[in-house]
Amino acid sequence: MKGLYKVLPPFAPDYSGVCSVLFELGGLVIVHDAGGCTGNVTGYDEPRWYGNSSATFSSELREIEAVVGDDEKFLDRIEEAAKDLKRGFIAILGSPAPMVIGTDYRALAGVISQRTGLPSLAFDTNGIRYYDEGASMAFLELARQFVKPPALREQVVNIIGATPLDIGNERHIKKIASLLLEAGCKKVSCWGLGSTLEDIEEAGRAGLNIVVSRSGLAAARYLQREYKIPYLTGLPVGKASTCHFIKGVRFLFDYDYDLNGPSNTAHPGTNDPTALVIGEQVISNSIRDCLRMDFGVNRVTVASFFGLDKSLTEKGDIFLGHENDLTILVKKHHYDFIVGDPLYKELLSAGGHSFIEIPHVAVSSRLYWDNDLDYIGYEGTEFFKQAIKHKDERKIL
Amino acid sequence: MSKTKPFCLSVCELGSTGSADRRRVMPPNYLHYCPPSAGGWGIIRVGLLVPESVMLFVSPAGCGRHGAIAGIQLGFKKRLFFLHISELDIVTGQHLEKVFQAVAEILAEVRPRPKAMTICATCIDDLLGSDYDAIAKELESKHGIPVRACHMDPITMDGKTPPPFTVQQAVYDFIPRSDEKELAVNIIGSFAPFAQDSEFHEIMSAAGLEKVRHIADCSTLEEFYRMGRATHNILVKPGGRLAVRAMERKLGIPYCFAPVAYGLDTIDRNYRMLEKFLDIQLSTEEYREEARETADHYRHMIGSLTVAVGETANASPFEMARALIGYGFHVPYVFADMTLDIDQEHIEWLKCHAPDIKVFTNVHPTMVDFLQQKLTVDLAVGFDAGYFCSGAKTLPLSLDEQLYGYRGVASFFRQMLKVLENPQNHREQMYASGMVI
Structure with missing residues (x-):
């Protein structure tokens, strides 16, 4: 029921x-x-x-x-x-x-x-x-109440949407920040993880906002509307996606215009391997990009118990309203790979898939929050490569 | 950000505001701080002490999260089910209807079929005036198994029936009245039975009382029901007070409060009280002597120590402080949020013999900056004392093991030595314990 x-x-x-x-x-x-x-x-x-x-x-x-x-x-x-x-x-x-x-x-x-x-x-x-709605409210309220109108624009990037509930270890954000600095940004301010209220007050000067979870979207949209700050959505996961991410940042900062390179737009064939990514939407989308761009797993569905933003949703992505919805989804479709919090495994019976564990603190709380997985940035390719390589050993049935 | 001096009282300043049996250390009307070390077994885990039972937790999604995660950590999640209430449910009261559907689904699917069920409601149903006892009765007649309601409603925490007390009452309320009586005692209030090596069983056996029962020793509901045949209940922790009173009314079992203690004189007094209550002679002298020798032995090995005592330890913190001082240790700090009626005599003793003891509460807002104080002690008893005295070696003395009597003292000293020789990581140990506020 x-x-x-x-x-x-x-x-x-x-x-x-x-x-x-x-x-x-x-x-x-x-x-x-x-x-x-x-x-x-x-x-x-x-x-x-x-x-x-x-x-x-x-x-x-x-x-x-x-x-x-x-x-x-x-x-x-x-x-x-x-x-x-x-x-x-x-x-x-x-x-x-x-x-x-x-x-x-x-x-x-x-x-x-x-x-x-x-x-x-x-x-x-x-x-x-759920937490995503609360975090969204809080990011938006910070933007509304504290961000001052900018006197000038700088090569500063705000990362919005990062909390341990989604991102887990703070090291992931540090990695994204160092990639942004590598891309030419002068300063990176991650709201709620490593930044002060003063940093947020000055956030209007930023040339770019990076939204790393759906809960950062409302604030980013507000800042775009009020202060004309553009935003990118997603995290760099894996080699191709990270290159694409850096290029996107450089493009928006006007460093170069060369956006050629691997694209995450998929043209799946019916025999391609399939994957299901269960989790927060922006992070799951980023994992989808990695699976596509680095491994050619083109048929990837994102499913989430948390809110899905229409603009970030692909055809076939699914909102899971209840526990049973996930069980039914996996019974109905075959997936070669399923990525998600380890606690989901118990709901996924037969299917012959390989389960790739990425703990989500908002789901499994302290059970895995000390696990330090290295899947953000270039290392994402190696992380998923190992997981995919061990498909046979990791089959849950 | 300026750092504020933490709220603290000297033991001599401990006041008498509050009800007769429970007094707050902190004055009323403050926000509450919730340190990482806060919590205990929690309502869910206690409720699931009933053998062969399952629990349906009916609440907004957030309320059951800590209990569920602790359940996965500690292995009782398979017996725990959640019915999430929506805003519409609250407005229409539909969630009460859904309870019936949920229970039917659980009983149809779970194998082996549960033999008993507890329905746990939360603060909002208190405010809505939902009658879960009536629901439990209806479910009971519909499904042919005993069903009881319990409440995880901290909104009633300052009243006469706070949830840590009422849940134990609900647990023991499963026991039916039995006309068949046998010479047996039940141990009530603790979540674990007495440690295997406790002299309690030997002393009772020597006095002709062979049967000592504890809920956690019962693997079946039938076995649990046998507790209803006992002639006496011994209450060893205050949380079981409502339960023993209700058992006296419903089952006709009288009770005696002989609380867990670590001082030899207090333990002796407990046994003398039990002699009167049970109307038998209890030979305890050799055990007392054995405990005294063991304490002397370990005290000599351990040497002088400063010890902070906390409220999360399986003890009355004031009795524990008194006992430690009696064994020759220095106790500069106690962490306690409440003082109970049983603490009063120990507090009075401390006022005379250790008036410099500082009493901190875990919950005062100023405790948020407490770690700046960098209090130094050698040993902390209880996770809370260990957290606030962060350099100390911590002896959790958890509720998962019930030390009692003279050999409880010996065991305490052994644990103390072990911790001093091989201290554990406080954070890891504390999170692994699955404590729930």
């Missing part, structure tokens, strides 16, 4: 997405919850939590406050914490319980701003939607 999950764990919720984006930005982030939701974030959705002094808190909502609608206690707690802890902004996020009582976060954020003198952000999260 729809909504019944017998195998997969619940995925990272929207409030985890918001918290992940704001984690490194020096704010006071408050999840309006009874404690358990914050425990989800800090224990299971935030690999950077251990040893860090990021100020993410629970409001400790209690039944009586919810029943009588006593927001004053919530406001007092925040005011008190703002006095004790000097942080640059305040963000309040929703959870299921305050959703039920119809909490107006925007109004509360307004009061908080007045009382503390700090900019306050409000996120109407509810723990029902």
